Each structure stands twice: as structure tokens, then as C-alpha cells.
Amino acid sequence: MANKTVMLTINATAERVGLSAYIIRKWAKNGTIKAIRAGNKIFINNDDLDNYLNGHTLIDNVEEIENIIKPIPVKLKGINV
Structure with missing residues (x-):
């Protein structure tokens, strides 16, 4: 038996994955x-969304983290930290 494609509305998809409807809509439009659009509704292919979310990370390696996160020097009661 063939697998059926699951399509949900933007709001239902956002709730399912814990993201905002805004970002789901933005990803669908770009x-x-x-x-797909059916009338005034946009339906998201959930398998494609899952593949996208599972295949992407915000930061790929530790070197990138080290280049992004820098310590901020602070002064506490006359002591430099």
C-alpha cells in the first residue's frame, strides 16, 4: 500500500513542530x-518539513561557535573578570 502524503494548514503545522505560523508561512512562500495553495489556505507537506528540519542546524561546527560567542569583560567591585 502506498504511503499517503500528509498536508496540514500553516497553523496546524506550526503547532505540530512548535514554530511560529509566521516562519512556516515564510518558508512555504519562498x-x-x-x-500548495487550495483556495485561500496554504497546506504544508509534513514529510518535506520534517526532512528540512532534520537536515539543518543553526551552527555546523564548534569553530563557528567560537567565532560567534565572545566573552564580555566586566568589572565587579574593582576586579576585572
């Missing part, structure tokens, strides 16, 4: 994730 082609980041597969979506």
Missing part, C-alpha cells in the same frame, strides 16, 4: 518547504 520555497524552502513544499506547500
Whole structure:
């Protein structure tokens, strides 16, 4: 038996994955994730969204973290930290 494609509305998809409807809508409109329009509703392909979310990270390696996160020197009661 063939697998059926699951399509949910933007709001239902956002709730399912814990992201805002704004970001889901943005990704659908710019082609980041597969979506279709039916009337005034946009439906998201959940398999495609899951593949996108599982295949991307914000930071790929530790060197990038070290270049982004820098210590901030502070002065506490006359002591430099």
C-alpha cells in the first residue's frame, strides 16, 4: 500500500513542530518547504518539513561557535573578570 502524503494548514503545522505560523508561512512562500495553495489556505507537506528540519542546524561546527560567542569583560567591585 502506498504511503499517503500528509498536508496540514500553516497553523496546524506550526503547532505540530512548535514554530511560529509566521516562519512556516515564510518558508512555504519562498520555497524552502513544499506547500500548495487550495483556495485561500496554504497546506504544508509534513514529510518535506520534517526532512528540512532534520537536515539543518543553526551552527555546523564548534569553530563557528567560537567565532560567534565572545566573552564580555566586566568589572565587579574593582576586579576585572
